[in-house]
Amino acid sequence: MIKPKPQTVAAWTSLVSANRVLLETIEDALKRADLPPLSWYDALLEIERAEPGGIRPFELKERLLLPQYGMSRLLDRMARAGLVDRDDAEDDGRGQVVRLTPKGRTTRQAMWPVYAGVLTRRIEPHFTDAEAAELARLLQRLGGGR
Amino acid sequence: MIKPKPQTVAAWTSLVSANRVLLETIEDALKRADLPPLSWYDALLEIERAEPGGIRPFELKERLLLPQYGMSRLLDRMARAGLVDRDDAEDDGRGQVVRLTPKGRTTRQAMWPVYAGVLTRRIEPHFTDAEAAELARLLQRLGGGR
DNA sequence: CCAATATAGATGCAGTTGCATTCACATGAG
DNA sequence: CTCATGTGAATGCAACTGCATCTATATTGG
Numbered sequence: 001m002i003k004p005k006p007q008t009v010a011a012w013t014s015l016v017s018a019n020r021v022l023l024e025t026i027e028d029a030l031k032r033a034d035l036p037p038l039s040w041y042d043a044l045l046e047i048e049r050a051e052p053g054g055i056r057p058f059e060l061k062e063r064l065l066l067p068q069y070g071m072s073r074l075l076d077r078m079a080r081a082g083l084v085d086r087d088d089a090e091d092d093g094r095g096q097v098v099r100l101t102p103k104g105r106t107t108r109q110a111m112w113p114v115y116a117g118v119l120t121r122r123i124e125p126h127f128t129d130a131e132a133a134e135l136a137r138l139l140q141r142l143g144g145g146r
Numbered sequence: 147m148i149k150p151k152p153q154t155v156a157a158w159t160s161l162v163s164a165n166r167v168l169l170e171t172i173e174d175a176l177k178r179a180d181l182p183p184l185s186w187y188d189a190l191l192e193i194e195r196a197e198p199g200g201i202r203p204f205e206l207k208e209r210l211l212l213p214q215y216g217m218s219r220l221l222d223r224m225a226r227a228g229l230v231d232r233d234d235a236e237d238d239g240r241g242q243v244v245r246l247t248p249k250g251r252t253t254r255q256a257m258w259p260v261y262a263g264v265l266t267r268r269i270e271p272h273f274t275d276a277e278a279a280e281l282a283r284l285l286q287r288l289g290g291g292r
Numbered sequence: 293c294c295a296a297t298a299t300a301g302a303t304g305c306a307g308t309t310g311c312a313t314t315c316a317c318a319t320g321a322g
Numbered sequence: 323c324t325c326a327t328g329t330g331a332a333t334g335c336a337a338c339t340g341c342a343t344c345t346a347t348a349t350t351g352g
Contacts, residue, residue, distance in 0.1 A: 002259055004266045007278035012168070012265055014282050017289030019165040020211055022158070058330055065166055070309070072332060077308095094317045094330045113148055119158055120150045126287040132153035135284045136160050141272040143163030204300060216339070218301060223338095240300040240347045299348070309338070318329075 015139075026118045033114050036081070036107065039064075041115060043074055044108035047084060047100050054097035056089065083107055161285075172264045179260050182227070182253065185210075187261060189220055190254035193230060193246050200243035202235065229253055 026038050046063050047055055061071035075098060078084045083104035089095040100108075127135065172184050192209050193201055207217035221244060224230045229250035235241040246254075273281065 002262045002266055004262050005270065005275065005278065007273075007275055007282055008265055008269045010282035011269060011273075011278050011285065014285035014289055015161065015165055015168075017211070018285045019161055021289050022161075056330080065163070067310075068331070069311085069333080072330095073308080076332090089330095092318080092330080094315095096331080116148045116150050119154055120148055123154045123157060123288065124151065127153075127157075127284070129151065129153055131284060132151065132157050135281070136153055136156035138273070138277060138281045138284075139157065139160035139164045142269065143160055143167050202300085213340075214301070215303080215341085218303085219338080222302090235300095238300075238348080240345095242301080294352090295350100296352105297348100297350080300346085301344100302346105303342100303344080305341090305343105307338105307340080310336090312333100312335095314331100314333075316330085316332100319327085321326085322324090 015142075022118070022122060025122060026115060029114050029118050030111065033110075035111050035114060036083075038115070039074060040078060040083070041108060041111045043078065044083065044100065044104055044111075047098055048105065048108060051100070054087075054099040056092075056095055057086075057098060058095070060098065078104070161288075168264070168268055171268060172261060175260050175264050176257065179256075181257050181260060182229075184261070185220060186224060186229070187254060187257045189224065190229065190246065190250055190257075193244055194251065194254060197246070200233075200245040202238075202241055203232075203244060204241070206244065224250070 023038070030037060030041075042064055043060065046060055050059075057071050057075060058068070060066075060075075061068055064071070066074065075084060075086060079086055082101055085099050085101055086096045087099070089097050123132070169184070176183060176187075188210055189206065192206055196205075203217050203221060204214070206212075206221075207214055210217070212220065221230060221232060225232055228247055231245050231247055232242045233245070235243050269278070
């Protein structure tokens, strides 16, 4: 019979809780500022980083850990909102290249202070610099990287 | 202009990643074992802990950090699946008392080894006991407890 | 007691997600 | 070249979530 150590269970439950609470705080803040949800931020940032060549949806989904259909629909919504352009890929008739529109760029820039504000206010007061670094180091072992 | 420390951002992004990866692994394992999703486990456990008196949905939603409508619907589904009973509360005409059915109890018991197995295999190899405890300790400061 | 307000829980609707499948183009073996 | 197989992306459908609202009972102030 498998029996995890108490520390293991404690680490997992506190991880889930922390994630939930922080996520909710961030989504709330974005909503109150009349900005798109957090998932859009991550996508916008990743697309911006891929400038000026743009990025293929299948690369994006790997970096964001989204399922293929999730990526497809997220891009749909962002395109409908005028934040990204999807053009057919020159060199692959099946695929596309995604790029930010100017509005996409400004939207990401508008989201950052809200996002950063929550992170700063909700994380930094609880840790010394060394503790935060240690926390990041430990957590990185769980996610496989990124 | 708000500018979080790099450690803060690193801690947050690795937290999100770790959460996503582990959650997905657990849900996958449960699905492959033909068992209900993880959210049911948490609810079943909390209800079981409240035996024999049962628990009120509004208490449950607070312990599980779910919105009221989320709790209401989760209980709907679990009741439809025959895992819980909802009876009118004796002392409060507005409310109910939730209890496990025998099937609810066995289902929770069936889920645990799958859940525990993933936790053990995906967490314990990466940490010493002290590290796991330290991780839990640091994370607890973020979620406000639980 | 009555009216005003608060709390427990359900629900209609729109938007999102998961799953499975589909379509189109790409690639490699013969 | 041609067929079989693989890969990039979209989509129909059912389930789930968020939001706002609604109903019913409880509580409080007068």
